Amino acid sequence: RCDPSDNLDYARTLLDIFVDRHFISPGHRNVELFKRGTICSYGPLGTELRDNVLHQWWRSMSGSKDQVFGINTPSSSGSQDATGGRWGHLRVAEPDDLQKILKETELSREQLVQNLHMLLQTSPLLRTSLFHGSLEQFVPIFELVNRKLPFGIAETGRCFQPSKEGDGCPAEVTEASLVWFCSPRTSSQWMDHWARQRLKWWRKFALAPSDFSSSDVPQGELEGAASRGVKIFYRFPWGQEPLEVLWSRGDGELLQMHKGIRSKLQSRDGRKSIPHIVSTTGNIDRGLLAFLYNSLQLHKREDTKQKLQQRKVLKLHPLLAPVKVALGIGRGATMELRQVCDGLLQDLKEAKISAWPGYLESSSMPMEQLNSKYDEMGVLFTAVISESTLESGLLQLRSRDTTIKETMHISELTNFLCRYISAAGNM
Amino acid sequence: RCDPSDNLDYARTLLDIFVDRHFISPGHRNVELFKRGTICSYGPLGTELRDNVLHQWWRSMSGSKDQVFGINTPSSSGSQDATGGRWGHLRVAEPDDLQKILKETELSREQLVQNLHMLLQTSPLLRTSLFHGSLEQFVPIFELVNRKLPFGIAETGRCFQPSKEGDGCPAEVTEASLVWFCSPRTSSQWMDHWARQRLKWWRKFALAPSDFSSSDVPQGELEGAASRGVKIFYRFPWGQEPLEVLWSRGDGELLQMHKGIRSKLQSRDGRKSIPHIVSTTGNIDRGLLAFLYNSLQLHKREDTKQKLQQRKVLKLHPLLAPVKVALGIGRGATMELRQVCDGLLQDLKEAKISAWPGYLESSSMPMEQLNSKYDEMGVLFTAVISESTLESGLLQLRSRDTTIKETMHISELTNFLCRYISAAGNM
Numbered sequence: 001r002c003d004p005s006d007n008l009d010y011a012r013t014l015l016d017i018f019v020d021r022h023f024i025s026p027g028h029r030n031v032e033l034f035k036r037g038t039i040c041s042y043g044p045l046g047t048e049l050r051d052n053v054l055h056q057w058w059r060s061m062s063g064s065k066d067q068v069f070g071i072n073t074p075s076s077s078g079s080q081d082a083t084g085g086r087w088g089h090l091r092v093a094e095p096d097d098l099q100k101i102l103k104e105t106e107l108s109r110e111q112l113v114q115n116l117h118m119l120l121q122t123s124p125l126l127r128t129s130l131f132h133g134s135l136e137q138f139v140p141i142f143e144l145v146n147r148k149l150p151f152g153i154a155e156t157g158r159c160f161q162p163s164k165e166g167d168g169c170p171a172e173v174t175e176a177s178l179v180w181f182c183s184p185r186t187s188s189q190w191m192d193h194w195a196r197q198r199l200k201w202w203r204k205f206a207l208a209p210s211d212f213s214s215s216d217v218p219q220g221e222l223e224g225a226a227s228r229g230v231k232i233f234y235r236f237p238w239g240q241e242p243l244e245v246l247w248s249r250g251d252g253e254l255l256q257m258h259k260g261i262r263s264k265l266q267s268r269d270g271r272k273s274i275p276h277i278v279s280t281t282g283n284i285d286r287g288l289l290a291f292l293y294n295s296l297q298l299h300k301r302e303d304t305k306q307k308l309q310q311r312k313v314l315k316l317h318p319l320l321a322p323v324k325v326a327l328g329i330g331r332g333a334t335m336e337l338r339q340v341c342d343g344l345l346q347d348l349k350e351a352k353i354s355a356w357p358g359y360l361e362s363s364s365m366p367m368e369q370l371n372s373k374y375d376e377m378g379v380l381f382t383a384v385i386s387e388s389t390l391e392s393g394l395l396q397l398r399s400r401d402t403t404i405k406e407t408m409h410i411s412e413l414t415n416f417l418c419r420y421i422s423a424a425g426n427m
Numbered sequence: 428r429c430d431p432s433d434n435l436d437y438a439r440t441l442l443d444i445f446v447d448r449h450f451i452s453p454g455h456r457n458v459e460l461f462k463r464g465t466i467c468s469y470g471p472l473g474t475e476l477r478d479n480v481l482h483q484w485w486r487s488m489s490g491s492k493d494q495v496f497g498i499n500t501p502s503s504s505g506s507q508d509a510t511g512g513r514w515g516h517l518r519v520a521e522p523d524d525l526q527k528i529l530k531e532t533e534l535s536r537e538q539l540v541q542n543l544h545m546l547l548q549t550s551p552l553l554r555t556s557l558f559h560g561s562l563e564q565f566v567p568i569f570e571l572v573n574r575k576l577p578f579g580i581a582e583t584g585r586c587f588q589p590s591k592e593g594d595g596c597p598a599e600v601t602e603a604s605l606v607w608f609c610s611p612r613t614s615s616q617w618m619d620h621w622a623r624q625r626l627k628w629w630r631k632f633a634l635a636p637s638d639f640s641s642s643d644v645p646q647g648e649l650e651g652a653a654s655r656g657v658k659i660f661y662r663f664p665w666g667q668e669p670l671e672v673l674w675s676r677g678d679g680e681l682l683q684m685h686k687g688i689r690s691k692l693q694s695r696d697g698r699k700s701i702p703h704i705v706s707t708t709g710n711i712d713r714g715l716l717a718f719l720y721n722s723l724q725l726h727k728r729e730d731t732k733q734k735l736q737q738r739k740v741l742k743l744h745p746l747l748a749p750v751k752v753a754l755g756i757g758r759g760a761t762m763e764l765r766q767v768c769d770g771l772l773q774d775l776k777e778a779k780i781s782a783w784p785g786y787l788e789s790s791s792m793p794m795e796q797l798n799s800k801y802d803e804m805g806v807l808f809t810a811v812i813s814e815s816t817l818e819s820g821l822l823q824l825r826s827r828d829t830t831i832k833e834t835m836h837i838s839e840l841t842n843f844l845c846r847y848i849s850a851a852g853n854m
Contacts, residue, residue, distance in 0.1 A: 022571055025564055033501070041564060044496035063776050065769070067784070069471035074460070074599050075585060092597050093520040094589050098547055102540050109536040113529050120525055124596055137452055137468060144449055146788055158502060158585065162521050169551055170519050172501050342492070349490050357494070361573055
């Protein structure tokens with residue numbers, strides 16, 4: 001994979017699979033949105049994968065010993081707040097209001113322009129990040145923890161950025177944000193801690209962890225109040241792109257937001273210090289793209305007719321895989337087999353194991369072809385119920401990663417899968 | 428509670444509790460947004476409650492025997508799509524583009540107005556509902572199920588509506604939408620089925636189920652293509668408001684979206700019928716408000732000094748309660764007790780039971796006052812670790828609903844809570 005055009009062909013092949021296997025919806029524009037790392041129309045598998053990624057993010061935040069509080073805030077804000085005239089923000093326009101001004105024929109050109117300026121300045125802003133919302137909510141949560149540091153405020157949600165591609169379409173991104181408040185003298189240690197933790201988190205779910213890397217932001221590229229920055233990158237076939245950014249931001253923004261009223265912001269330790277902020281913001285949509293690219297393996301192999309075939313396997317981490325098990329039926333008394341599958345499907349759902357009802361697909365695809373399809377979907381296991389299952393209770397279980405088939409009693413399947421997934425989570 | 432002003436006082440008392448107990452952030456404007464049933468700034472407890480409600484909604488959709496596929500779509504759409512000139516939609520404006528036009532001094536008044544009209548018509552729309560996204564994704568998912576009916580497409584997410592209060596602030600709502608595709612001859616049965624199911628779902632989590640009701644939409648109030656409608660209401664202290672709306676919509680919108688190309692839309696049954704649609708859309712934010720109002724109980728009681736006190740208990744359903752157990756410490760060797768609590772907290776987190784580290788709060792509140800606070804937070808159980816726990820391994824467990832305290836071995840707590848919550852889910 002050294003030739004760049006090869007790389008791009010490879011990228012294209014992968015994108016086709018993501019569409020064919022219902023990770024994302026078809027259509028050139030949709031695929032473009034996806035490739036840019038912005039929100040696109042996700043199909044059923046992409047939606048499940050995205051939920052799993054978000055779920056793991058929350059678990060990593062709330063599962064740690066540190067106190068992290070989740071919040072949820074509106075994505076638009078009245079213009080009357082402190083954010084007033086920020087640049088680079090999209091605004092929400094009510095077409096009726098604009099039309100009303102345009103229709104006032106007695107207005108002079110100057111008055112018209114003035115009224116439009118006014119309307120623009122007073123229309124609500126769409127958030128470009130979740131940082132602002134966490135700053136706003138600082139005070140009540142600070143009281144909740146009895147003004148003790150450190151603690152964090154976490155939020156996931158959509159943010160809106162003006163289009164960079166000049167196509168007039170705003171870029172929507174699912175951000176996952178942690179704003180960490182700590183004492184001034186520990187902020188540099190916390191910055192190191194979170195930079196390490198976050199890279200570890202991305203790599204935990206990777207097949208090839210070395211494609212995820214982190215590096216310090218050069219002094220000249222520091223944004224806003226930040227005194228230090230770290231970016232976590234993924235190496236895509238077309239180049240490196242950032243997945244997450246950490247900033248060490250000091251106390252300036254907190255003081256500004258709360259108009260310098262230090263008494264509200266002082267911690268209860270001896271020094272009455274104003275908390276310093278370390279923030280980390282991940283782009284979940286681009287993260288999804290990274291995990292998908294990272295987990296796809298191409299195996300060349302000869303089939304039974306000695307033709308060279310390519311086996312494509314999406315080796316998504318067991319915790320992320322959108323479908324854990326597909327249920328299929330072999331030859332036999334179809335009606336009875338279906339009933340067995342229905343029961344098994346219900347058991348799996350109750351155990352919160354996402355299962356694919358392959359037996360409902362009417363197409364009588366040969367098993368090998370079905371397996372290829374499930375491999376491209378990232379399905380961890382395929383369980384086949386056949387005539388003999390009715391007699392012995394035994395089913396055939398095929399593993400995506402080893403392609404080995406083993407025999408298992410039907411009553412053991414749910415437990416086996418639970419243990420398998422939870423073991424993968426503890427590694 | 429017959430006097431309407433009493434009712435409003437009562438409503439006010441409750442809202443104060445929701446702010447004090449970190450369900451929502453403080454501030455008049457935020458409380459107003461919450462009361463309207465729109466997205467506000469949720470605090471840590473409100474965020475957890477909202478996640479639990481959404482989680483239960485998804486479980487009810489994907490847990491049924493019917494095939495429901497989840498999707499996730501952008502909230503803004505290019506203006507080039509079929510939705511073109513719809514009314515009542517907010518648009519996303521790029522201030523820079525607008526400024527550029529306003530600055531072109533050589534334009535005449537007419538040219539200026541014309542350019543602004545053009546800009547307005549080509550700027551992206553913000554979605555007002557999730558229905559459109561599901562219609563767009565119909566074709567690939569129809570292929571996925573081999574063109575067999577019925578099946579559903581589900582999505583949850585934010586929608587934007589122009590402000591009704593004239594304050595220029597768009598109303599953001601978290602919608603939960605199911606679009607159900609079925610054969611024409613079964614659509615009326617499915618409408619009945621979903622209306623029943625959805626009311627049952629709301630009532631499942633209610634303390635006073637009769638406050639949730641449903642009724643047919645009068646013929647004159649049917650919207651768009653709908654031939655029948657059902658609304659599910661909640662009786663708030665200030666009157667009845669809709670939580671969810673179901674429409675029986677026929678096949679018109681599907682045909683229109685896919686430009687009448689019937690071959691793409693025909694099902695594989697004998698009749699080659701075009702699917703009919705039953706849609707149901709819930710407002711999760713107003714649902715949250717309803718569950719909170721519904722579960723708050725006021726008990727008058729005399730305290731030890733014979734003063735009349737009001738005990739307020741938020742009896743949220745065990746599946747919805749944002750905190751399942753609070754950990755507190757009694758008198759004793761604090762350092763060791765804290766270590767025991769740390770370990771227990773970690774166990775609970777691993778079992779995915781949301782626990783409140785009450786032992787970290789430095790304030791030495793008397794136990795009775797702490798219990799009142801936890802009751803207002805809707806905390807299911809309070810576990811108290813004390814000196815004697817270190818010797819015997821026994822802790823005191825107090826139930827929110829019965830106020831009875833019982834003794835339990837520390838090793839049994841996690842299992843007890845898992846069983847308790849799962850039993851409540853199966854009722």
